[in-house]
Amino acid sequence: MSSSEQQPPGIARKFLRWFLRNDLVEEVEGDLEEKFFLNLEKGSAFKARLNYYFQVLNYLRPFAIRRNLFSLINPLFMIRHNFRLSWRLLLKNKGYSLINIGGLALGMAVAMLITLWIKDEMNYDRFHDDLEQLYQVKRHVHSGNEIQTSETVTWNIAGELQSKYPEVEGVAVTTPPQELITRIGELSYRESGLFATPGFLQLFSWKMIQGKASDALEDPGSIVISADLAEKYFGSDWRETNGAIGQVIEHDLTDVPPLTVSGVFEEIPDQSSIQFDYLIPFEVFERRNNWITNWNNSGFRIYTRLRPGTDATVVSERMRDMQNEHIEDFRSDLFLQSYADHHLYNIFKDGMQAGGRIEYVRIFGIVAFFLILIASINFMNLATARSVQRAKEIGVRKAIGAERRLLISQFMSESLFLMTIAFVLAVGLVLIALPAFNQLTDKTMAISDFSFNTLLIFGSIGLLTTLLASTYPAFYLSSFNAVTVLKGVFRQTAGTSRLRQGLVVFQFAISILLIAGALTIQRQIQYIQSKNLGLDRENVLYTDLEGELYQQYNTVKEELQRMPGIAAVTTTSSNPLSIGSNTHSVEWPGKAPSEQISFRIISVNFDFLEVMKMELAEGRDFDAQLSTDTFNYLVNETAVRAMGLDQPVDQQLSFWGSSGKIVGVVKDFHTTSLYSEIEPTIIWLHPRRTGLLHIRTEPGQADAAIAGLETIQKRLNPEYPLEYRFMDESYMNAYRSEQTIGQLSYYFTGFALLIACLGLIGLAVYTGQQRLKEISIRKVMGASIGQLVVLLSKDFLLLILLAVVVATPLAFIFMQDWLSKFEYHTELSAGIFLLAGIGTLVIALLVVGFYAIKVAVINPIEAIRSE
Numbered sequence: 022m023s024s025s026e027q028q029p030p031g032i033a034r035k036f037l038r039w040f041l042r043n044d045l046v047e048e049v050e051g052d053l054e055e056k057f058f059l060n061l062e063k064g065s066a067f068k069a070r071l072n073y074y075f076q077v078l079n080y081l082r083p084f085a086i087r088r089n090l091f092s093l094i095n096p097l098f099m100i101r102h103n104f105r106l107s108w109r110l111l112l113k114n115k116g117y118s119l120i121n122i123g124g125l126a127l128g129m130a131v132a133m134l135i136t137l138w139i140k141d142e143m144n145y146d147r148f149h150d151d152l153e154q155l156y157q158v159k160r161h162v163h164s165g166n167e168i169q170t171s172e173t174v175t176w177n178i179a180g181e182l183q184s185k186y187p188e189v190e191g192v193a194v195t196t197p198p199q200e201l202i203t204r205i206g207e208l209s210y211r212e213s214g215l216f217a218t219p220g221f222l223q224l225f226s227w228k229m230i231q232g233k234a235s236d237a238l239e240d241p242g243s244i245v246i247s248a249d250l251a252e253k254y255f256g257s258d259w260r261e262t263n264g265a266i267g268q269v270i271e272h273d274l275t276d277v278p279p280l281t282v283s284g285v286f287e288e289i290p291d292q293s294s295i296q297f298d299y300l301i302p303f304e305v306f307e308r309r310n311n312w313i314t315n316w317n318n319s320g321f322r323i324y325t326r327l328r329p330g331t332d333a334t335v336v337s338e339r340m341r342d343m344q345n346e347h348i349e350d351f352r353s354d355l356f357l358q359s360y361a362d363h364h365l366y367n368i369f370k371d372g373m374q375a376g377g378r379i380e381y382v383r384i385f386g387i388v389a390f391f392l393i394l395i396a397s398i399n400f401m402n403l404a405t406a407r408s409v410q411r412a413k414e415i416g417v418r419k420a421i422g423a424e425r426r427l428l429i430s431q432f433m434s435e436s437l438f439l440m441t442i443a444f445v446l447a448v449g450l451v452l453i454a455l456p457a458f459n460q461l462t463d464k465t466m467a468i469s470d471f472s473f474n475t476l477l478i479f480g481s482i483g484l485l486t487t488l489l490a491s492t493y494p495a496f497y498l499s500s501f502n503a504v505t506v507l508k509g510v511f512r513q514t515a516g517t518s519r520l521r522q523g524l525v526v527f528q529f530a531i532s533i534l535l536i537a538g539a540l541t542i543q544r545q546i547q548y549i550q551s552k553n554l555g556l557d558r559e560n561v562l563y564t565d566l567e568g569e570l571y572q573q574y575n576t577v578k579e580e581l582q583r584m585p586g587i588a589a590v591t592t593t594s595s596n597p598l599s600i601g602s603n604t605h606s607v608e609w610p611g612k613a614p615s616e617q618i619s620f621r622i623i624s625v626n627f628d629f630l631e632v633m634k635m636e637l638a639e640g641r642d643f644d645a646q647l648s649t650d651t652f653n654y655l656v657n658e659t660a661v662r663a664m665g666l667d668q669p670v671d672q673q674l675s676f677w678g679s680s681g682k683i684v685g686v687v688k689d690f691h692t693t694s695l696y697s698e699i700e701p702t703i704i705w706l707h708p709r710r711t712g713l714l715h716i717r718t719e720p721g722q723a724d725a726a727i728a729g730l731e732t733i734q735k736r737l738n739p740e741y742p743l744e745y746r747f748m749d750e751s752y753m754n755a756y757r758s759e760q761t762i763g764q765l766s767y768y769f770t771g772f773a774l775l776i777a778c779l780g781l782i783g784l785a786v787y788t789g790q791q792r793l794k795e796i797s798i799r800k801v802m803g804a805s806i807g808q809l810v811v812l813l814s815k816d817f818l819l820l821i822l823l824a825v826v827v828a829t830p831l832a833f834i835f836m837q838d839w840l841s842k843f844e845y846h847t848e849l850s851a852g853i854f855l856l857a858g859i860g861t862l863v864i865a866l867l868v869v870g871f872y873a874i875k876v877a878v879i880n881p882i883e884a885i886r887s888e
Contacts, residue, residue, distance in 0.1 A: 148292070395528050
């Protein structure tokens with residue numbers, strides 16, 4: 022304890038000397054110091070100093086009254102009195118206090134965690150300067166009767182924007198993420214990054230540690246890397262020795278010399294929509310791919326910054342037909358989307374913005390509010406239910422002159438006291454639960470990240486809870502008529518009971534709504550997991566086809582097929598469940614000149630259908646014995662319908678300068694997520710365009726197959742690090758958001774139900790106490806324990822049944838709307854709502870029934886001996 026804490030507060034002593042006469046100061050100070058040191062011996066320094074302050078106020082009270090200053094210090098005495106009374110009430114009613122504080126703390130803690138998650142989502146990309154001026158160029162592609170929205174556009178748009186639009190201040194172009202094999206000494210690494218134009222470092226606020234953003238991407242022989250890569254390649258002291266700039270990195274890009282490090286940037290924040298570990302000048306990509314200048318080829322992401330004061334809507338309208346002026350076979354309308362909206366508003370349907378992550382932000386924001394509301398309802402219900410016990414106290418207070426505003430102040434202070442305890446507990450629960458919450462939501466929030474705004478949000482949650490929970494009880498309790506109460510004829514009105522019942526119905530209706538929602542989300546996830554995709558994604562692993570694996574593929578295939586655990590081998594240009602390549606330039610006999618249909622294109626090798634276990638609807642598979650098949654195609658059933666071909670086999674197709682015939686039709690399979698319909702797809706036998714090696718393993722022998730692949734990799738490709746993925750895992754990773762939302766919904770539902778049940782326990786306890794003598798008399802008159810349990814439980818169960826009736830249609834409407842966002846989804850069934858309703862009824866019956874049994878078995882003599 023510091024020496025200052027062992028002495029009376031100096032400021033309080035100054036007040037005494039200022040207000041009191043000199044002949045009184047010495048006597049009063051001596052008396053106060055004696056009490057201070059006595060309190061110091063008994064307890065903490067804080068308590069001793071606090072008591073010293075109030076003793077000073079007591080001495081100053083007469084002076085304040087004479088000088089009409091009593092109103093300045095009286096609130097301090099009132100606060101002290103109210104909090105003392107609140108503490109006594111808490112100790113006197115430990116059970117009710119525990120239920121109230123526990124429910125409020127749990128509700129606030131979960132609401133705070135949800136708020137942190139929402140804050141993290143809302144802060145995506147907010148670290149960029151001039152964010153309101155940043156936009157991404159996107160396009161609405163008209164395909165038949167549909168409009169598909171894409172964020173990849175043609176390279177030529179960048180030049181048009183820079184040369185013909187004075188409103189544009191800067192433009193940046195990047196490729197989608199690219200993998201690069203880097204070599205430092207004898208070690209090889211696989212990194213993910215971008216080819217980018219120089220403007221990319223200037224438009225966005227990436228923090229440069231070494232090098233300049235203005236010229237780091239100017240030299241086509243340069244590379245800009247992250248601080249993490251710099252440490253991995255050049256050691257932990259690279260910052261001090263300036264050991265990154267000028268270093269040479271070898272790589273696997275053909276016809277490109279080793280790249281020299283021209284800059285190092287800070288790690289990209291997790292809250293960035295764009296993630297990369299390196300940047301290579303776009304000029305390198307441009308030299309190696311002469312197709313990028315074709316207006317029909319769209320595979321790049323273009324960002325732009327508009328000048329201050331520019332109306333983005335006007336610019337977006339002007340540039341709409343920029344690409345249409347250069348193409349004939351399809352329509353592609355360009356538009357600008359604010360980069361600030363990229364993360365939250367990234368779903369479009371038929372050319373209109375249709376939501377995105379913002380939907381989950383709104384849903385969980387509502388859930389957080391409802392959790393606070395449910396906890397507050399517990400507080401209100403228990404406060405009003407126990408009003409009979411406090412009626413005489415209020416009547417006496419009013420009879421001796423207490424004004425209603427003072428009573429309201431007292432009750433609000435009591436509520437604030439409980440809320441303060443609950444708030445502190447809630448913050449503690451948040452700090453304890455945060456690591457597990459981060460793991461569940463794949464976030465990296467930390468205690469050190471809590472800013473003033475975060476604390477302000479937490480405080481607002483606490484204040485909102487206080488207002489919701491305490492306002493009605495304070496006004497209700499302070500409204501009692503003193504005469505009626507003291508005569509002993511006070512009774513709660515029917516309106517109060519109905520309000521309490523209505524609040525219980527509301528609590529459990531929300532809980533049932535959340536249960537039905539959680540069950541629906543889980544069923545949709547199960548539907549996604551078990552959906553027949555038109556191919557068998559189980560027991561298939563894939564890796565990059567590179568180096569000698571690509572050059573000696575036929576030999577590699579033969580060796581792999583001889584190894585244990587491997588059933589079949591093929592190669593493709595992409596994961597068949599996530600085909601990114603598409604074109605509108607497909608021609609076939611009978612095609613109308615104005616017809617615009619987008620086809621997904623996947624290049625494959627022989628044995629593709631065998632590896633994927635896809636079925637033919639008609640025709641045949643590619644045949645390695647027929648050299649002409651290298652010019653031929655397979656199409657899916659949707660493509661046949663889109664082209665309007667009655668006899669598709671042997672019909673001619675041509676696109677991208679290649680022409681061949683359809684040799685077979687495969688049954689439809691999903692080429693993108695279940696949010697989208699199955700699209701027309703062409704399977705092109707073009708081994709030279711493939712870059713992924715797919716291996717079907719025998720069931721249960723994946724380890725043996727991986728061991729065989731590793732053996733070949735080490736022998737033929739030792740300089741390439743082996744990384745493989747399983748197709749079923751990649752498929753489910755595409756729905757990680759849905760899986761996370763499903764898990765969160767289960768937890769939030771459980772908390773909501775727990776909080777509601779805490780309130781139900783409190784009401785059951787109160788009801789049992791109020792009806793204890795009635796129960797005892799009934800028991801003496803011969804009522805069985807079962808009859809008494811039914812008597813005590815039936816009113817509550819009727820309320821839960823009413824909640825089921827109210828919640829079921831609402832749950833159906835909300836869940837039907839959520840499922841409609843998937844083109845392929847599970848169907849809502851009565852079983853979901855029956856399970857939600859029955860589950861809630863059973864839980865409520867267990868909660869109420871347990872206490873009802875306790876009341877029913879009490880010795881009736883103990884309850885009625887006073888009668």
